[in-house]
Amino acid sequence: MKLTYSPLTTAAVIAAAFTFSSCNDSKSALTTEASTATEAAASAANAVATTETASASAGPSAPDPASIPANRIADAATITARPQVPILCYHQIRDWRPRDSKGAKDYIVPVEQFKKQIQMLADSGYHTILPDQLYAYLATGAPLPPKPIMLTFDDTDLDQFTVARPELEKHGFKAVYFVMTVSLGRPRYMSKAQVKQLSDEGNVIGSHTWDHHNVKKYQGEDWVTQIEKPTKTLEEITGKDIKYFAYPFGLWNPEAIPQLKQRGMVAAFVLAEKRDPQDPLYTIRRIIASGYWSPRTLHNSLVNSF
Numbered sequence: 183m184k185l186t187y188s189p190l191t192t193a194a195v196i197a198a199a200f201t202f203s204s205c206n207d208s209k210s211a212l213t214t215e216a217s218t219a220t221e222a223a224a225s226a227a228n229a230v231a232t233t234e235t236a237s238a239s240a241g242p243s244a245p246d247p248a249s250i251p252a253n254r255i256a257d258a259a260t261i262t263a264r265p266q267v268p269i270l271c272y273h274q275i276r277d278w279r280p281r282d283s284k285g286a287k288d289y290i291v292p293v294e295q296f297k298k299q300i301q302m303l304a305d306s307g308y309h310t311i312l313p314d315q316l317y318a319y320l321a322t323g324a325p326l327p328p329k330p331i332m333l334t335f336d337d338t339d340l341d342q343f344t345v346a347r348p349e350l351e352k353h354g355f356k357a358v359y360f361v362m363t364v365s366l367g368r369p370r371y372m373s374k375a376q377v378k379q380l381s382d383e384g385n386v387i388g389s390h391t392w393d394h395h396n397v398k399k400y401q402g403e404d405w406v407t408q409i410e411k412p413t414k415t416l417e418e419i420t421g422k423d424i425k426y427f428a429y430p431f432g433l434w435n436p437e438a439i440p441q442l443k444q445r446g447m448v449a450a451f452v453l454a455e456k457r458d459p460q461d462p463l464y465t466i467r468r469i470i471a472s473g474y475w476s477p478r479t480l481h482n483s484l485v486n487s488f
């Protein structure tokens with residue numbers, strides 16, 4: 183299967199690379215533990231509120247993963263057994279064009295469809311959380327707000343800033359933007375200033391490599407080109423540590439994980455396939471919110487996939 187990357191055809195390439203398999207490896211855990219998580223949420227909100235400095239709409243914050251002692255981090259089996267937090271992955275938010283392929287439309291969510299999806303999340307009582315909160319929950323069992331969800335946006339598309347950002351703002355939602363640095367400032371992609379603004383506004387910027395090459399093929403200097411330098415670039419832009427990574431195409435292998443750890447990543451995100459039992463924090467699952475999905479279909483997918 184061809185995975186050569188061209189920025190203008192991201193959606194089509196990814197569409198070709200994946201089928202949507204829904205993975206239910208911890209569904210039973212979700213059912214049994216969901217009430218515990220919900221009960222804990224109220225006290226969590228109170229506990230964290232006292233040290234909270236971010237805007238109230240961001241919800242409770244969480245400790246920097248680096249500040250969590252190693253002996254407080256749960257083993258892989260414990261992490262895997264915790265109910266998964268639903269995580270959505272978006273790419274382009276724009277109306278379909280005649281030349282968009284059938285497959286690409288999974289990765290292109292029309293503006294009105296996007297608004298309805300986000301409205302559904304708000305109406306259903308979902309609270310967006312950010313990666314440090316997710317990390318504290320998975321690693322230490324820290325409580326989360328009720329109905330937590332994480333929204334992620336890959337590939338640096340400009341419409342994420344111009345269309346998605348104001349829509350999320352209406353509901354007080356925050357999100358994670360996984361940026362590939364080669365695109366910064368190009369037409370139809372975000373600028374460095376826009377990425378900084380997203381960060382300043384309380385969203386999280388993560389790394390999505392330099393130019394979207396498949397991590398499974400990296401050798402030697404590729405780790406510098408694809409991970410180290412882009413991380414430094416994003417840290418210079420945001421003035422913050424870059425700690426989270428999304429694998430291009432969701433593709434990873436066990437060899438990549440120590441490389442990411444060495445380079446400061448504390449967690450990494452795949453797509454809908456199963457997590458790695460040894461390293462669940464480096465294979466956190468997301469599902470792509472399809473452009474075909476009505477709010478009801480999105481809701482069903484959230485319930486069934488996590």
Ligand SMILES: [Zn+2]
Pocket residue numbers: 192336337390394429430431
């Ligand atoms: Zn991507």
